[in-house]
Amino acid sequence: MFWAWMLATLARCQAACPAPLAEGAPSGDEIINACAQAASHAIQSAWADVPVLPADTLASRCVAMSEDLLGLTFGESACLCPEACAIILTMQGLTAELESTARCTQTLLLLVRAYGFLGESEPAWASPADGGLGELVYARREQCAKVRRVEIERLRLPRSQPFAKRGGLKGCSQASRSVAVLVAATPNQIHTYQPFLNLWRCYAVRHGISFILETDDTEVSPPHHRAPNWLRWFSAKKFLNYYEALLVVDPDQFVVPECWNVSIPAVLGAWAGGIFGAPDVATRDFGKPQTLNNGVVFIRSSPRGHFFLDLLLEKASWMQNIEKDQGAFDETVLEVLGLEAAARGEAGYDSECAQYIWPNAKGNHEIALYALCWWRTSERLAGQFGARRSSFLRFADPRLVDVNHVVGARGLSEPAVLHHFAGRSKDWDFMLETFGMARRNTGNCQRVFEHVDSRAAVQRCIPGGPPVMECEPPMLVC
Numbered sequence: 221m222f223w224a225w226m227l228a229t230l231a232r233c234q235a236a237c238p239a240p241l242a243e244g245a246p247s248g249d250e251i252i253n254a255c256a257q258a259a260s261h262a263i264q265s266a267w268a269d270v271p272v273l274p275a276d277t278l279a280s281r282c283v284a285m286s287e288d289l290l291g292l293t294f295g296e297s298a299c300l301c302p303e304a305c306a307i308i309l310t311m312q313g314l315t316a317e318l319e320s321t322a323r324c325t326q327t328l329l330l331l332v333r334a335y336g337f338l339g340e341s342e343p344a345w346a347s348p349a350d351g352g353l354g355e356l357v358y359a360r361r362e363q364c365a366k367v368r369r370v371e372i373e374r375l376r377l378p379r380s381q382p383f384a385k386r387g388g389l390k391g392c393s394q395a396s397r398s399v400a401v402l403v404a405a406t407p408n409q410i411h412t413y414q415p416f417l418n419l420w421r422c423y424a425v426r427h428g429i430s431f432i433l434e435t436d437d438t439e440v441s442p443p444h445h446r447a448p449n450w451l452r453w454f455s456a457k458k459f460l461n462y463y464e465a466l467l468v469v470d471p472d473q474f475v476v477p478e479c480w481n482v483s484i485p486a487v488l489g490a491w492a493g494g495i496f497g498a499p500d501v502a503t504r505d506f507g508k509p510q511t512l513n514n515g516v517v518f519i520r521s522s523p524r525g526h527f528f529l530d531l532l533l534e535k536a537s538w539m540q541n542i543e544k545d546q547g548a549f550d551e552t553v554l555e556v557l558g559l560e561a562a563a564r565g566e567a568g569y570d571s572e573c574a575q576y577i578w579p580n581a582k583g584n585h586e587i588a589l590y591a592l593c594w595w596r597t598s599e600r601l602a603g604q605f606g607a608r609r610s611s612f613l614r615f616a617d618p619r620l621v622d623v624n625h626v627v628g629a630r631g632l633s634e635p636a637v638l639h640h641f642a643g644r645s646k647d648w649d650f651m652l653e654t655f656g657m658a659r660r661n662t663g664n665c666q667r668v669f670e671h672v673d674s675r676a677a678v679q680r681c682i683p684g685g686p687p688v689m690e691c692e693p694p695m696l697v698c
């Protein structure tokens with residue numbers, strides 16, 4: 221008994237926070253004494269799915285206080301009193317209205333951060349009988365997915381535009397519209413990217429298509445908190461109206477020299493019609509154990525092409541998406557396939573996978589859980605890898621033509637039209653070496669064409685091959 225009392229007292233002493241959290245702010249102890257009870261009540265209300273009553277004066281005082289002090293919990297310096305900061309974040313996270321997915325993910329971030337401040341030792345207020353703060357994070361993720369489901373239910377899939385009406389026939393300005401390669405680079409990266417930008421430009425010249433290099437990084441600069449990866453999608457939205465279609469690509473890729481005569485827009489269905497239909501969005505297909513990669517994406521300037529981009533860009537305001545824009549892209553694919561399935565009269569998509577786009581209580585992303593959900597759902601909605609049935613999205617089969625080969629364990633030995641050095645710390649010099657040209661020569665398309673044509677003269681382009689069957693250990697998903 222005595223020892224238990226001693227230990228409890230010691231723990232209290234360690235948790236004491238007599239100093240004000242900031243100049244003029246209450247001390248940590250004052251916050252804990254005044255609001256731990258209210259935070260506990262807020263957690264219980266969240267479990268019971270009832271609102272924290274604003275009429276409750278204690279709760280409303282603590283909500284107001286937490287609003288004033290929220291900035292301190294995100295400061296550069298660590299919070300002076302972790303438990304008090306957890307209370308502030310909990311009050312803010314649990315009292316906000318969840319009117320949109322974006323808003324919901326903001327509250328999720330607050331709760332993850334609150335839980336992070338508490339570490340292993342959840343104090344009594346944070347773990348009332350019904351369930352603690354940690355489990356509440358998981359519940360909130362599911363709630364955010366439900367908010368998304370409601371948003372999706374309000375959407376209508378735009379009608380598919382008959383191919384004959386697309387482009388071409390409506391007068392001069394329409395007739396001159398073309399496909400453009402779009403690549404985005406933030407100014408600080410241009411020197412690094414330059415040789416690969418040069419190659420993309422020459423590739424566009426060879427195929428008689430336009431070339432757009434976006435360097436205006438306004439959309440990914442403060443006050444926005446967005447990864448630079450988002451830049452190409454914002455640019456695509458800006459330019460889509462002025463072209464027949466865009467081929468959105470990355471600078472960490474190149475078309476394999478002996479395959480330069482293969483037109484990637486053609487492979488993805490830019491000029492298709494007839495039996496192949498004409499997809500509004502097209503990308504390489506990925507099956508287990510690989511996850512989707514959005515490094516090469518074709519988007520048609522059609523109502524459905526715009527619709528896809530809008531659904532994707534909406535997610536730039538969600539917090540903490542898995543793999544930055546990639547998770548948002550994958551989820552948009554499911555949403556569109558779901559709307560298409562529903563339009564066929566089949567069961568649609570209930571945003572089940574969305575919860576795994578966001579971090580768990582520890583702040584970690586669960587990539588494998590998302591991938592499992594994505595594979596299962598995409599198969600249900602559109603069929604298996606290599607045999608998807610969607611008239612909106614084309615998934616190009618890499619066994620025939622691989623237009624986005626993510627270079628993995630077996631390096632460059634796998635046949636493909638395009639090599640993508642995604643993820644991993646990149647060795648840009650090595651990339652250029654494998655392409656086979658010196659940096660200074662890449663700016664001259666005549667030299668580039670000489671290089672690729674001489675390579676093609678001795679080496680046949682093998683455009684596709686067997687897909688990855690196993691990831692590089694210890695990864696189960698790649």
Ligand SMILES: *[C@@H]1O[C@H](CO)[C@@H](O)[C@H](O)[C@H]1NC(C)=O
Nearest residue numbers: 426478480481482673676677
């Ligand atoms: C590729 O296209 C160029 C230009 O159209 C042509 O000169 C060259 O012979 C072609 N190469 C191959 C391997 O088909």
